[in-house]
Amino acid sequence: MKLLITGGMGFIGSNFIHYILEKHDDWEVINLDKLGYGSNPANLKDIENDPRYTFVKGDITDFELMRNIVKKVDAIVNFAAESHVDRSISSPKHFLRSNVIGTYTILEAIRKENPEVRFVHISTDEVYGDIVKGSFTEKDALMPSSPYSATKAASDVLVLGWTRTYNLNASITRCTNNYGPYQFPEKLIPKTIIRASMRLKVPIYGTGENVRDWLYVEDHVRAIEAVLLRGESREIYNISAGDEKTNIEVVKTILKLLGKDESLIEFVEDRPGHDLRYSLDSWKITRDLKWRPRYSFEEGIEKTVRWYLENEWWWRPLVNEKILHPTPWKIGW
Incomplete structure (x- = not known):
């Protein structure tokens, strides 16, 4: 093909x-x-x-x-x-x-x-x-x-x-929501891994209670x-994988895997129109095409954290001022 x-x-x-x-x-x-x-x-x-x-x-x-x-x-x-x-x-x-x-x-x-x-x-x-x-x-x-x-x-x-x-x-x-190797550093999971590994504050919108279903x-x-x-x-x-987590849960999991303190978490002004929860029923693809996820969130996030730690050559050139010193959405972050 x-x-x-x-x-x-x-x-x-x-x-x-x-x-x-x-x-x-x-x-x-x-x-x-x-x-x-x-x-x-x-x-x-x-x-x-x-x-x-x-x-x-x-x-x-x-x-x-x-x-x-x-x-x-x-x-x-x-x-x-x-x-x-x-x-x-x-x-x-x-x-x-x-x-x-x-x-x-x-x-x-x-x-x-x-x-x-x-x-x-x-x-x-x-x-x-x-x-x-x-x-x-x-x-x-x-x-x-x-x-x-x-x-x-x-x-x-x-x-x-x-x-x-x-x-x-x-x-x-x-x-x-996807996560894994090669994800651009502005996204929540790679941004958290990179910033926490550099001992920088990890910004979270609002209260961090927004829920996403995470798919490796x-x-x-x-x-x-x-x-x-x-x-x-x-x-x-x-x-979907059926692995629903709040943003704050995701960040805390990453900090724990990195051996970092939760004091790195910094809550920032929420963005407009921020959806509270996403959730998909994926029974159709499971039933008709016999697909099922192989990785739990715990397995996938551990693999992801390890990949970013072992591949600094990949993400280092992408890390700019907007990653290191993020500002609210309204001025272009």
Whole structure:
């Protein structure tokens, strides 16, 4: 199989490429990435000379580029997106361009050049908004709370509309919060590991009681593979581990693994529209595609902490003033 990955220099995309090339000897991967914010060539440095791997620098909003690549591949997995909620609050225009116009461009390239191609669109649990009790299913309404989640919800609707109207072979995945190797240092878990290891304060929004379901990235990429190979067209698949933790619990767990004191915790002004709790029902993918997570949060977070401690060469060049001296969302953090 020849596979096009968009946004493969990012966190989840690079983990997916590593997994696919390790598991499928006869697959080829084209990685299209504009090398913007959140992309890091170091994520795939170890495979850059693999003959099965090709990197193309480019933007998914470039229609001519997309149509030339789309007609050469058997399947596409779209990871490309602006994804940092805080940045979407301070600068939403970039999120509209990448997440909405970018998805539209991919769909149009498929429609005009290769309507038989298999397409998996990677989305997020944030499109549903928050939920106090219970868990969202794939049939629940979308109620996004931020510019980021609104643009992801818009892209999901585009995929469903193009699939129905033009009979494309597309599926959507919506996952809970990922963590693991190669995650950009602005995110909660790597930021906490890095700052605590340097004996710097660890900022937590509000009271730290916001709840997230944490999914180890290797479990997520296995789920995407299952959807790619066995998922049904025009179906949505929620992906979750059922490991719900408050932000303060996550930070305290990391501090304990690092042998650091909880006095490093610093509560800061909450951001606007901060969803209280996310929770997904992933029974559908478990039942239909026989996928289950392999890692508990305790196992996954220990592996993650160890990876960051052993790979300072990777994260050190990414640590800038906004990581070392964060400021509230409203002035661009």
